[in-house]
Amino acid sequence: MRVFYGRQIHRSFATSATLVFGVAICSVVIAHAQDTRGLSPSPAGAEAYFDDLKNGATIPSKLTIHFGLRNMGVAPAGTDRPNSGHHHLLIDADLPPLDQPIPNDFNHLHFGAGQTETELTLSPGEHTLQLLMGDKDHIPHTPPVMSPRIKVRVAGSPVSSQQGPQNLRELDMDTVPNLTESNIRQIQQELRRKGFDPGRVDGIHGPRTKEAVRSFQDRYGINASGDINNKTLFALGAVELARPKNQ
Ligand SMILES: [Cu+2]
Numbered sequence: 001m002r003v004f005y006g007r008q009i010h011r012s013f014a015t016s017a018t019l020v021f022g023v024a025i026c027s028v029v030i031a032h033a034q035d036t037r038g039l040s041p042s043p044a045g046a047e048a049y050f051d052d053l054k055n056g057a058t059i060p061s062k063l064t065i066h067f068g069l070r071n072m073g074v075a076p077a078g079t080d081r082p083n084s085g086h087h088h089l090l091i092d093a094d095l096p097p098l099d100q101p102i103p104n105d106f107n108h109l110h111f112g113a114g115q116t117e118t119e120l121t122l123s124p125g126e127h128t129l130q131l132l133m134g135d136k137d138h139i140p141h142t143p144p145v146m147s148p149r150i151k152v153r154v155a156g157s158p159v160s161s162q163q164g165p166q167n168l169r170e171l172d173m174d175t176v177p178n179l180t181e182s183n184i185r186q187i188q189q190e191l192r193r194k195g196f197d198p199g200r201v202d203g204i205h206g207p208r209t210k211e212a213v214r215s216f217q218d219r220y221g222i223n224a225s226g227d228i229n230n231k232t233l234f235a236l237g238a239v240e241l242a243r244p245k246n247q
Helices: 002-013 019-035 165-170 181-193 207-219 230-236
Strands: 047-050 057-059 062-070 084-091 108-110 117-121 125-134 150-154
Touching: 047 125, 062 084, 181 207, 181 230, 207 230
Parallel strands: 057 150
Antiparallel strands: 047 062, 062 117, 084 108, 084 125, 125 150
16 A cells, blocks of 8 residues: 555655655665565556446356456466466455465465366355456555456345354364264365265275375365364365354
8 A cells, every 4th residue: 555655646746846855755665666676566457357247236246257357377386487476356355465475264265276266165155256366475455456346146035043044254274073974974065076085985984085186185285184174174165064163
């Protein structure tokens, strides 16, 4: 924000060319240059957008969405390539600070492998979605490359359960919830659907299922523990099985 402040000062005082103001402007410009050190510049005309989602759309609770990017390249996190970055999806979140790494939680999803699509699972009701590009360090570019924040509606009656997806915000990603046999069966089916072989769909978190979970985690950038934590459940699209701590 300091960056824009500096520019506004510069613009609004540009016509008052007295010596005093001239000195003030100089120091603002110098401060500006120092402030942007370490921040990645974005190319002119760069734009992030939802390929297949419009503001005000009514959508199913589960759908695959695609991220668009114009006048800029997609590069995985950690790759130091000019004029490039990776997508972040902000769900029900305000724009985070623009000079710091984008938070990493259920409301701020990182696509650090350079993915340009995701399967989204949302609870019934209204939600906001916004795309924000981040550089190799997950910090927004200067100026930021982002989509407008759009509103979408998921049809159906709001989930009333305490453990429903509306409480995702309170979830700890590393928590490993207690799962029933039928929960495990559901996870085994999701793993299978995504091309990971958990062995028989038997509701048992045995060695083969654990190995399939580990491969899935490894492929999608989740710490490959083999444990079915909330982050893994979210990534698998079985977000309704995710639980807050001690539940
Ligand atoms: Cu990121």
